[in-house]
Amino acid sequence: MACRLAGSSFLLVGQQRRSIQNHKLSPLTCPGTFNLKWEDIFRGRNNQKRCLISLRQSRVVQAVAVPIAPSPADRREHRKQLSERYGFQQIGEPLPDNVTLKDIIETLPKKVFEIDDVKAWKSVLISAISYALGLFMIAKAPWYLLPLAWAWTGTAVTGFFVIGHDCAHKSFSKNKLVEDIIGTLAFLPLIYPYEPWRFKHDRHHAKTNMLQEDTAWHPVVKEEFDSSPVLRKAIIYGYGPFRPWMSIAHWLIWHFDLKKFRPSEVHRVKISLACVFAFMAVGWPLIIYKTGIIGWINFWLMPWLGYHFWMSTFTMVHHTAPHIPFKDSDEWNAAQAQLNGTVHCDYPKWIEILCHNINVHIPHHISSRIPSYNLQAAHQSLQENWGKYLNEATWNWRLMKTILTMCHVYNKEQNYIAFDEIAAEESQPIKFLKKVMPDYA
16 A cells, blocks of 8 residues: 655654654656655564554544655756746746845846947837838738738837837936937837836836736736626636737726826826827828828738737736746745746847847846847846746747636636636637647747
8 A cells, every 4th residue: 555645755643753754755757756655654663573554443643744845857857848838948947035136137247237329229220210111011012911011010110119118217318308208209109108108117127927016917816807707708818819919908008097197107197198199189190191091000000900919929928927926015026026037038030120129038127227239148147147047938839829828817826727727618719729829839
């Protein structure tokens, strides 16, 4: 007769109280799980003497589980298996509790924090030229090539967002007035109010992967999922097949409601909203006047949807994975959230160029003051000094399938529970994605 133990040993409590940690354990195929034979439990001091126990006896034997940590080799193998399953190149080791964000920042070269005006304005030039080229392609492309032109233009206009993103983090220029002006102008084609976004985004960096407080992306909680059948259906679609455009809902909910901002922020928020509404009032009618409604769809709406695809995809890949936890504020650790809780993801080179390396994201979370053109050098330094703790991936179908079909309702013990595990009859969109999405990395 054998007793299965999962990563634990037993201490017997009773007349023959003793530790059995030194007895032989037969490993099973699962790391940290063992077979413990009953005859190994009760050995007398005389090796020739054995104590036979009748299972029918009424004496109660109490056992206390004492955790045994798996070996480093087992942990490495487990992370390797998870990497292959989820579509990662590497799943990092847990960062020790005593490491602080300051410790990590101090290992970065000082030059990665330096602002270079030439490089900053070069990024503006790249975005302006690539966006203009995209508009030219839309104007000249036959209908069957329009999706390619929209994809290029949407990616190019995402570069404007990254420029505004640098301005909001005060890493674009040494002149703060220039940053505010460029940031506001860069966001206008996206109908994004610069100051509201800046205020909310700063809180995302301050509370990355903090349950409820992170303003970039909230995991679904069970109470919310069960609150209403209509809301549940919307959540299933929103965090399933429509997730690559969920930033549209985030844009609407978080950036236009004055009640969501502190009194000291409202004045600047109003200025940004006025700029956005002025652009809509002048720009949209001008586009329609020159090209008609179809032109407005071709030249503005479709590239805008392309931008939101990247905005949503970048955000969820950077911060969503089955092994990355969200934590309550009393358990949250800044260094662990920024280094261990952020994902580096390599995209095709043309995307990296047009989007100014925004996907080199771990150093950006270690310090948001690092300009986008220095992120590659900063990441190389992190790999040299903290490489075993990094989560790294190359954008692939399995990675996207993992996020869209597994990372749903948040649970503190399991991190995530998929919709189809708790609401199978209503989760047809998730089952559909599991069937149709490719499963290769």
